[in-house]
Amino acid sequence: MSRLDDIPSSPGKFKIDKSSYFNRLRFQPSLTKFAFISFFLLCLISLLFLRSPPSVNSSQSDPSRRSLRTFTYGGAAWEKRIRASARTRTSVTVLVTGAAGFVGTHVSSALKRRGDGVIGLDNFNDYYDPSLKRARQALLERSGVFIVEGDINDVELLRKLFKIVTFTHVMHLAAQAGVRYAMENPSSYVHSNIAGLVNLLEVCKAANPQPAIVWASSSSVYGLNTKVPFSEKDRTDQPASLYAATKKAGEEIAHTYNHIYGLSLTGLRFFTVYGPWGRPDMAYFFFTKDILKGKSISIFESANHGTVARDFTYIDDIVKGCLGALDTAEKSTGSGGKKRGPAQLRVFNLGNTSPVPVSDLVSILERQLKVKAKRNVIKMPRNGDVPFTHANISLAQREFGYKPTTDLQTGLKKFVRWYLSYYAGEKKAAAR
């Protein structure tokens, strides 16, 4: 008879006779008992070892998982810095995720300037040059904002922060940005924009009191819509990129957490934000770099030589919109994971309401930089881009007086001034 024949055909019939097993054990000599206990302890230790978290600061080689790095945090000095940064002269204390990012830095700085308590959180990933993020961090530190290094997917860290500080608000700006990069690294979008959002909302929902949450959605949710200007009431079910799809998913997830847990949630659909301390992956930024280097730039055109245009929005206008949304956010109604009543759920466009063709953006840069661009006009690749965006901002105007005041010419002038001085400074530092 083979050993397989010992196993009954139905697993339900297979029962270990525990009583006889333990009875047998009881009557063994003490040496056997000792051997058994030692073996048991050894197994337990091995199990604990296998389940222990990865070593601190271990970096992952898979680029899609680069932001899963673990971080060192904790300790009295760390908590002291958090408490100091959270000190408020108003009644508002905000956790800003993505604080070392472009919008995150500007918003954190504005909140701190007006007296709010601000704690930043950022994973400093290498989607673009991390030294720029470090420079933004240094800027914020000088104004008293501490950025905790960590990932929004780290539930323990989030819980710890909520234990140390009573946040009245969360300004959730951490995300995997960029429309075209989604084709290169799709999982990073799922990781940050979906899993990270859910993780954060889970911690917020369980907090007592629950904070009100304002978060970054995107103009890209309008996808292939042709009706302009884009209004919040328009359909958003034809995203052109995975980035857009994850932001749209975020809006649906927000609905769920509002409905079940009473979280107050406000999504802001940003329209191509630009300005000083901006993102190097965005066209206005790398066009500037390439024009100065004498490299050719690709300018996309849509079908039949159509113009590709964007409702470029200056960072200071976006910051005003973020603060307006935060100041009009009502309190969440739940506590400790239980809903106590209906809570606020909002979505706003934050755009400039005047789309500009990309070729005009290049002409403005040429004038500001005093260098002629080497233009290479090509058909827009199928890369997730949409031909145009145009915001209707009447809702944000009505709700919190949102009124953009910076045109592209003025905004780019400020950007170019910053760009030249920032990179001249970097060159000088490198030469030293």
Ligand SMILES: O=C(O)[C@H]1O[C@H](OP(=O)(O)OP(=O)(O)OC[C@H]2O[C@@H](n3ccc(=O)[nH]c3=O)[C@H](O)[C@@H]2O)[C@H](O)[C@@H](O)[C@H]1O
């Ligand atoms: O509003 C948003 O929600 C998004 O805004 C931004 O996306 P976009 O509006 O696509 O900005 P950006 O890449 O600067 O391209 C600008 C223009 O240049 C064109 N473009 C681009 C590259 C190129 O080589 N040539 C070109 O013509 C291109 O076709 C486009 O017309 C953010 O990156 C994104 O994270 C998200 O926040």
